[in-house]
Amino acid sequence: MKTTFDSTMQPLDTTIPDPALIVLIGAAGSGKSTWASTWPSTQVLELDQFRAMVSDEAGDQSATLSAVNVMHTVLEARLARKRTTVIDATSLMIGRVQASGEASVA
Numbered sequence: 001m002k003t004t005f006d007s008t009m010q011p012l013d014t015t016i017p018d019p020a021l022i023v024l025i026g027a028a029g030s031g032k033s034t035w036a037s038t039w040p041s042t043q044v045l046e047l048d049q050f051r052a053m054v055s056d057e058a059g060d061q062s063a064t065l066s067a068v069n070v071m072h073t074v075l076e077a078r079l080a081r082k083r084t085t086v087i088d089a090t091s092l093m094i095g096r097v098q099a100s101g102e103a104s105v106a
Helices: 032-036 047-055 061-080
Strands: 002-005 010-013 021-025 044-046 085-089
Touching: 021 032, 032 044, 032 085, 044 047, 044 061, 047 061, 047 085, 061 085
Parallel strands: 021 085, 044 085
Antiparallel strands: 002 010
């Protein structure tokens, strides 16, 4: 996809290479999941889905640690296979979430 950057009228190449790791971060309702849905569902890792898998409730914040651990395992497997992966999350979590719910660098 090529678009034009308005202030300079120069072409802007927005092509995403394949494979790629795409991390969508933003406020709830900002369009992350809508944009993520443009990729095949097998390529999208959505934290809410992993929460639902481990607790039967996508909004269960107490399941975040378990959900992040499972999502991290899937991400590692996909990256080892050089597969394009889209992470859909409200906030950036570097490493795994500690039991306290804060992000830690792994």
